[in-house]
Each structure stands twice: as C-alpha cells, then as structure tokens.
Amino acid sequence: MNPRIALISATPAAIPPAVSALATGFPQARPWNILDDRLLADVGQDGRTPALDDRMRRLIDYAVAGGADGVLLTCSLYGEVTKQVDAPVPLLAPDEAAFDEALSSGHTRILVVASLASALSDSTARFEQAARDKGITVEVGGLLAPDELVETCRARGDGWDLVLLAQYSLAPAAEELAAALGVPVVSGPRSAAARLKAAIGK
The missing domain is CATH 3.40.50.1860 (Rossmann fold)
Known part of the structure; x- marks a missing residue:
C-alpha cells in the first residue's frame, strides 16, 4: 500500500x-x-x-x-x-531537511529569501541556530522579496553561493531562480x- x-x-x-x-x-x-x-x-x-x-x-x-x-x-x-x-x-x-541540505552542501555564503518580513527573520534566525548546532561556519544573508521574486533576487542577490527559500509558497520558483542566479536553490518541499x-x- x-x-x-x-x-x-x-x-x-x-x-x-x-x-x-x-x-x-x-x-x-x-x-x-x-x-x-x-x-x-x-x-x-x-x-x-x-x-x-x-x-x-x-x-x-x-x-x-x-x-x-x-x-x-x-x-x-x-x-x-x-x-x-x-x-x-x-x-x-x-525546513528541517532543507536546512540540513544547505548546511551539508559545502557552500559557505547562503542567502535566505522570503516574501514576508516575519518569515525572513524567523527562518534566518533558525537557520543560523541550526548551523551553530552542527558546528558549521556559514555567512547567512537575508533578502525580502515581497513580489517579483526572481527579478529582486537577480538585482540584489549577487555574491551568494546558495539560496535557501524560507517559505513553501516560494518553492515553485526554485528552478527559475536557480537558472537566473546560476547557484543552487534549496526549497523546503x-x-x-x-x-x-x-x-x-x-
């Protein structure tokens, strides 16, 4: 079954x-x-x-x-x-599995992206705590993209090794975003x- x-x-x-x-x-x-x-x-x-x-x-x-x-x-x-x-x-x-995937990727500059300020602050804080719990040193950034996700990330998301999407509702844009930025994009779902x-x- x-x-x-x-x-x-x-x-x-x-x-x-x-x-x-x-x-x-x-x-x-x-x-x-x-x-x-x-x-x-x-x-x-x-x-x-x-x-x-x-x-x-x-x-x-x-x-x-x-x-x-x-x-x-x-x-x-x-x-x-x-x-x-x-x-x-x-x-x-x-995002338990997504955090693990991002932290085990070997990338050290990780950008957390969200469309809501509350989700951005919450996810960024918990991701940083997850990194500390695992003893992994990463630089974590945050980007608020309330609309036009790909365009906002393309304009303001340069210089990061990996993008972590903070919300399930953003997951459908993962592949387009990865292509636009040329970096891996990790999504919770x-x-x-x-x-x-x-x-x-x-």
Missing part, C-alpha cells in the same frame, strides 16, 4: 508546492492535506502561544490516528512543535519529500 503522508498546513498557499514536491520526489506517497487556516492569523505580536502549539500537537495526533505513515508541517513558524511530539512515524518540521522517501522507503 502506498504510504499516506499528512501535510499539515496553516495557509492554502503551502499546499500545492508540498503536493507537487511529493509527486516529483516521492511519487509513491499519497498526500493527505490537513488545513487550519487560522494557525497564522491567530499568532499575535508575541508569536506562538502554548494554546496554538497545543492546537498543532492535536493536529499531529489526528494525522497519526488517521493512519499517516509520515507527517510534514508546511508552516515554518510551527516547526519547533515537532520537538514537542514523540511521534510513532516520521515527523518533519517544514523538495528537501522534505526526499527525506520522507528515505525515511519510509516504500
């Missing part, structure tokens, strides 16, 4: 890139979309709350109880919640699909 992969999303925009990445990188997988479109809207100025984390944990429990063979969170803001759950199946934070395939192996 083909493995069921639960995709827990906080915005509808994250769903197509995640489903597309599974279709390409883990075609045996059957995506199961679970959406709570208030998970982002309910985050206030102080960020996530214990109540919101609990809501995400309940969604993870729901996915596991429903027969998921693997669970992927598609909202980077809730990635830390995966550390609070002892799941009986592979459970991935949105593609890296996560590869990690899930390796972990589940069906």
Whole structure:
C-alpha cells in the first residue's frame, strides 16, 4: 500500500508546492492535506502561544490516528512543535531537511529569501541556530522579496553561493531562480519529500 503522508498546513498557499514536491520526489506517497487556516492569523505580536502549539500537537495526533505513515508541517513558524511530539512515524518540521541540505552542501555564503518580513527573520534566525548546532561556519544573508521574486533576487542577490527559500509558497520558483542566479536553490518541499522517501522507503 502506498504510504499516506499528512501535510499539515496553516495557509492554502503551502499546499500545492508540498503536493507537487511529493509527486516529483516521492511519487509513491499519497498526500493527505490537513488545513487550519487560522494557525497564522491567530499568532499575535508575541508569536506562538502554548494554546496554538497545543492546537498543532492535536493536529499531529489526528494525522497519526488517521493512519499517516509520515507527517510534514508546511508552516515554518510551527516547526519547533515537532520537538514537542514523540511521534510513532516520521515527523518533519517544514525546513528541517532543507536546512540540513544547505548546511551539508559545502557552500559557505547562503542567502535566505522570503516574501514576508516575519518569515525572513524567523527562518534566518533558525537557520543560523541550526548551523551553530552542527558546528558549521556559514555567512547567512537575508533578502525580502515581497513580489517579483526572481527579478529582486537577480538585482540584489549577487555574491551568494546558495539560496535557501524560507517559505513553501516560494518553492515553485526554485528552478527559475536557480537558472537566473546560476547557484543552487534549496526549497523546503523538495528537501522534505526526499527525506520522507528515505525515511519510509516504500
């Protein structure tokens, strides 16, 4: 039986890139979309709350109880919640695999790109922490591209060895961006699909 992969999303925009990445990188997988479109809207100025984390944990429990063979969170803001759950199946934070891929690439000047300021600051801080945790020295930059992603990166993204996309919604532009900049572009959905395939192996 083909493995069921639960995709827990906080915005509808994250769903197509995640489903597309599974279709390409883990075609045996059957995506199961679970959406709570208030998970982002309910985050206030102080960020996530214990109540919101609990809501995400309940969604993870729901996915596991429903027969998921693997669970992927598609909202980077809730990635830390995966550390609070002892799941009986592979459970991935949105950019866990992407961070690992970027840090194991051998590139030392990495540009984090986002379309939202909150996503840029959050992803940049967590990526820098991931590098410190692994004892890897990298120079990390940040670029905010609220629209015209490729054009903005072409104009302001020179001099970097690798681009890390901070949001799932930006993943569809990865190949075009790589061609425009001439450097590798790492996106969460593609890296996560590869990690899930390796972990589940069906």
